[in-house]
Amino acid sequence: MTFIRRHILTVVAMLVLVYLFVPIAVVGVLSFNNPASDYNTQWNEFSIDAWTNLCGVPAVCQSFGVSVRIALVSTIVATILGSMIAFALVRYRFRGRQSTNLLIFLPMATPEVVMGSSLLALFLNLRFPLGMPTVIIAHIMFTISFIVVAVKARLQGMDPNLEQAAQDLYASPRATFRYVTFPLVAPGIAGAALLGFALSFDDFIISFFNAGTLVTFPIYIWGAAQRGIPVQVNALATLVFFASLAIVLIAQFVAWRRRKALQASVVDSDVNLKALSMDTLPRS
Amino acid sequence: MAAVMTAPGSGKQDSPERKRSRTGYWLLLPGMGWLAVFFAIPFVTLFLTSLQVPVPGTSGQYMPAFNLMNYPEAFSAYSEQFIRSLVYAGTATILALIIAYPLAYFIAFRGGQWKGLLLVLVVAPTFASFLLRTYAWRTILADEGPITSFLNALSVLPQDRILNTGLAVIAGLTYNFLPFMILPLFAALDRIDPRLIEASGDLYAHPATTFRKVIWPLSLPGVVAGTLLTFIPAFGDYINAQLLGSTGDRMIGNAIQINFIQFRDYPTAAALSFMLMALILVIVFFYIRRAGTEELV
Numbered sequence A: 001m002t003f004i005r006r007h008i009l010t011v012v013a014m015l016v017l018v019y020l021f022v023p024i025a026v027v028g029v030l031s032f033n034n035p036a037s038d039y040n041t042q043w044n045e046f047s048i049d050a051w052t053n054l055c056g057v058p059a060v061c062q063s064f065g066v067s068v069r070i071a072l073v074s075t076i077v078a079t080i081l082g083s084m085i086a087f088a089l090v091r092y093r094f095r096g097r098q099s100t101n102l103l104i105f106l107p108m109a110t111p112e113v114v115m116g117s118s119l120l121a122l123f124l125n126l127r128f129p130l131g132m133p134t135v136i137i138a139h140i141m142f143t144i145s146f147i148v149v150a151v152k153a154r155l156q157g158m159d160p161n162l163e164q165a166a167q168d169l170y171a172s173p174r175a176t177f178r179y180v181t182f183p184l185v186a187p188g189i190a191g192a193a194l195l196g197f198a199l200s201f202d203d204f205i206i207s208f209f210n211a212g213t214l215v216t217f218p219i220y221i222w223g224a225a226q227r228g229i230p231v232q233v234n235a236l237a238t239l240v241f242f243a244s245l246a247i248v249l250i251a252q253f254v255a256w257r258r259r260k261a262l263q264a265s266v267v268d269s270d271v272n273l274k275a276l277s278m279d280t281l282p283r284s
Numbered sequence B: 001m002a003a004v005m006t007a008p009g010s011g012k013q014d015s016p017e018r019k020r021s022r023t024g025y026w027l028l029l030p031g032m033g034w035l036a037v038f039f040a041i042p043f044v045t046l047f048l049t050s051l052q053v054p055v056p057g058t059s060g061q062y063m064p065a066f067n068l069m070n071y072p073e074a075f076s077a078y079s080e081q082f083i084r085s086l087v088y089a090g091t092a093t094i095l096a097l098i099i100a101y102p103l104a105y106f107i108a109f110r111g112g113q114w115k116g117l118l119l120v121l122v123v124a125p126t127f128a129s130f131l132l133r134t135y136a137w138r139t140i141l142a143d144e145g146p147i148t149s150f151l152n153a154l155s156v157l158p159q160d161r162i163l164n165t166g167l168a169v170i171a172g173l174t175y176n177f178l179p180f181m182i183l184p185l186f187a188a189l190d191r192i193d194p195r196l197i198e199a200s201g202d203l204y205a206h207p208a209t210t211f212r213k214v215i216w217p218l219s220l221p222g223v224v225a226g227t228l229l230t231f232i233p234a235f236g237d238y239i240n241a242q243l244l245g246s247t248g249d250r251m252i253g254n255a256i257q258i259n260f261i262q263f264r265d266y267p268t269a270a271a272l273s274f275m276l277m278a279l280i281l282v283i284v285f286f287y288i289r290r291a292g293t294e295e296l297v
Helices: A002-006 A008-030 A058-091 A097-109 A112-125 A132-156 A160-168 A173-202 A205-210 A217-227 A231-275 B022-050 B070-110 B112-127 B130-140 B146-153 B166-176 B178-190 B194-202 B207-236 B239-244 B252-262 B266-291
Strands: none
Touching (some): A008 B070, A008 B166, A058 A097, A058 A231, A097 B022, A097 B266, A112 A132, A112 B022, A112 B252, A112 B266, A173 B112, A217 A231, A217 B130, A231 B112, B070 B112, B070 B166, B112 B178, B130 B166, B178 B207
């Protein structure tokens, strides 16, 4: 008991962390279920049918493919547009900064149901046919802001002296961007793109308003929830979960190794300087 | 969302010399143009739609008009759902704050070299489908399940069950938007100098006093951002109400969705949507008054 009292914060924090993963564990466990009825909500008996036959229900895989295609296209466009905005915000002066910030922030603060319905109102009034193009338009719209924020954070965290140094060495603005700025920001842009992909792939509300008869993976799940979700959906979702987790963990690990290597090289040069008995030099 | 992404250590150096050149405008143009056309203008069409009247003798056909009466009519028809959304989203936000604070505090002050990994774990649940995670609560809160049985043994449940009641909807909302509470809280707590807490202890402040007088006030920006980022999506959500609640637990999002997609009563749906947005804008406006726009993105 004294152990718990001593470590109460750690215990509570770990419990919250566990809580975050309880529903995911349920989704994963039920992917190995052979449900007694159409509704896969209660454990019946162990089965790996769903995993060996992922596309056993063709509509599941079809909708999965639709979502991947939509997420790919909208992520590419949104990443380009969003990164350009982030560069402008951090590196350039321009008029209307306040309203620009506001127009970037508002899509993140607007409930999806409002964004979805207002865009639908626009398409209805223009008599624009609903389908994949309208969903892609919507996804680009709501992911841009998240990409701006992610890339902007990376740009602001960058040491401005590095670009200054390149220019002092007579690098043209183009060369500075190509060899200094872009390689430094690229991991941030890649991270932002991953976020955009995840947001687009999992979006239901905005898609549902603007999809017409198109069925994305979340829209399929929504429809299936009324008459029973096939076990394959659980298997695919579990797969997506572990794949995304692996990508993020690998990225974290690479970043950690780079930091370590950088620290090591700084220490190294420090040692070399000392060897040259120049220890009065200011250390960075 | 600002505080979410700009987690540790950013924003401290807002590069002092920004270039003044036309390139800046060219960089902004395509993206901001997209947002103007597909985010800002739709609000105008939404407003115009909310004033339309039915074409006489047809159903599902509407013509331009300036019928402001759509608003009071829509509100009185769905005031119950509006109030329910406020109560559900408000309760979920408070619960999320209570649940998120210890974890955010732990990551910020005890995370050490595991900070990055712990933050990944906080975001990781969102990698699994939102709909399936919500649906999983049907299993967790099932009538014969351990949680419901336990609470029924204590006979604390007003309806003897959780599933298909407002409690399940609140549970789902609390869970689903928790990462949006944890991340800004962490960002604010992570900025606190640990020496301030030590100093408070050195001056013989009781840990509870230290929390009340030092930690809590310094974490307030995170509390404000977190509650905003949790409340707004929870207020407009209709997935939790649909999958976990009964027909008596529907929220304003359900009303907008049904009117737009099933009933094709566009003016009513647009009026509801516009009122929801107006409410959110008022909240955001107060937030900006406190924090300014540079902190937003």
